[in-house]
Amino acid sequence: MTTMVEHIACTFCGCVCDDIVVEVEGSRIAGVRGACVVGRGVLDEYDPEVRRPVVAGREVDWEQAVGAAAAILNEADSPLIYGLSSTAIEAQRKAVKLADRLGAIIDTTSSVCHGPTGLAMQAVGEATCTLGEVRDRADLIVFWGCNPAASHPRHFGRFSLTPAGALTPNGRADRTVVVVDVRPTGSSKQADHFLQVNAGADFEVLTALRYLARGEDVEAAAIGGIPVSQLRDLVRTMKACRYGVVFMGMGLTMSRGRHLNVGELFSLVAELNTYTRFSVIPMRGHGNVAGADQVLTWSSGYPFAVSFARGYPQFGPGEFSAVDVLARGEADAALIVASDPVAHLPRAAAEHLEHIPTILLDPTPSLTASIAQVVFPTASYGLDAAGTAYRMDNVPIPLHRLFASGRPTDEEILDRIIEAVT
Ligand code: SF4
Known part of the structure; x- marks a missing residue:
């Protein structure tokens, strides 16, 4: 006999999508609905043989x-x-x-x-929120050193880019999306703005953003490969948004600077709360x-x-x-x-x-x-x-x-x- 079981959670990645429908036949999975291609593969291929x-x-x-x-x-x-x-x-x-x-x-x-993320949390604290708040409130999303289009395939659709939320009824049209990474990715293709940072230069860029956010001047023409004019624009966008969220990944934790990079980002996010609401969420893998x-x-x-x-x-x-x-x-x-x-x-x-x-x-x-x-x-x-x-x-x-x-x-x-x- 086949049974349809609803609200099943896929545990493959940190999204833990809990809206999956699974068709169960005895101790065999006969069908999967709602999961991404990765999650479907994991569920479909599970061998329950003892x-x-x-x-x-x-x-x-x-x-x-x-x-x-x-x-x-x-x-x-x-x-x-x-x-x-x-x-x-x-x-x-x-x-x-x-x-x-x-x-x-x-x-x-x-x-x-994300061990360095834990160290940064201990050092400077973490202004954070839930993914439900992201969906309902966030009108500015920044992805820094992560590529959810490949690593967390339903992140965009469930939480961060396209879903309609309480204060974002038009989904994608109500959000500005920025990607900061060392190379173009599947995620940067879907962003409104892409800032390409030199490998290992995230700390300098984050420090410059903190300076600019405080109204200080930065004399260099570019920091970490990014023109300062682009950094000024990003700071303006960050301060002007209603609710901003940064998703950060291993591009920050496993590159030069590690916990110092994350600490600098967490400090920037905390400081942006002087002007608007801002949060950060680490993109957890498993x-x-x-x-x-x-x-x-x-x-x-x-x-x-x-x-x-x-x-x-x-x-x-x-x-x-x-x-x-x-x-x-x-x-x-x-x-x-x-x-x-x-x-x-x-x-x-x-x-x-x-x-x-x-x-x-x-x-x-x-x-x-x-x-x-x-x-x-x-x-x-x-x-x-x-x-x-x-x-x-x-x-x-x-x-x-x-x-x-x-x-x-x-x-x-x-x-x-x-x-x-x-
Ligand atoms: S995004 Fe895909 S792999 Fe990750 S939890 Fe959701 S269905 Fe599973």
Whole structure:
């Protein structure tokens, strides 16, 4: 029998679109409506077949795998827990509890994407809003160092460019759109104004914008490759708008200046509130990477790169971030949740994972699964596991279980490991 299930959330990217309609036939997805091509692919291709866990290349039962994982973690002096951006907050809470129990280092994929954003938030604060406010109020949208046309395909249609909102009834016609980036992109093609900044010069440009916004003069003809006349126009547009929002991406966080770039942008946004309403929203990539920041912050006080080795949480970006801990060869065991670090981390860090016992909880096959000592093919959040994910604007979205596959969830496996470690 086929059932139509409405208001399903896609958890592939930080938009967490929760208006998807899915046709379910038993434990199979027979059709998907409303998702973008990326989300549809993820949902359509989900394989709900129950696979058994694997220990040292051999299929075992779930209890044996839990025992093997606990034995690895008990043996380790300096275990690392990593990933967490593609699982529910219920599992993320358990991962923090396990890190606390083990005296482990815990880090999330934030440290290789918006970690600098977290540092800037701590340093200067963040004037922010929800995506609902963007849709309803914003008449000026600035995309800085991000390309949602490629990375978040429904962002424009649901929140930022075309939807009609309470104060933007004519959709796109009621909005001015500016893109700042190092090269033309699919997003810049849809903008009213495109400012091409030299690679690594964002900080200078943001500082110039702060000066101009205060009414100071900037003597140079161009800053960071952008004519100052264009920067003056942008400042005029920013001050004259009714409600402005900047969406910022890894073009700022992962280029020269990193957290200083983001801090400068956050300061500019805060200062623009002297003249009008202005907010900033980081473009978060993974479906629940914002939730990982939230959970780690409310449980340890810090958003990523936290060590419990001394019996209390210590924050150490660069010291306790997974890339650094692995590349320096300091971790002697790793537990990875819903992530593929072997595919995505720099080579030295990925290679170290091959030399230490690694435990993986992940519903989908991956390069990390191919090197892991223990693999738990768990349920996927929002498909055969219920839970909660935080959208990029930190609004929690409930995730329903579409069908019962018989796979345990990440939360359940982490609970069993917590019980089994000494
Ligand atoms: S925009 Fe993102 S969350 Fe929305 S359907 Fe596409 S991949 Fe899924």
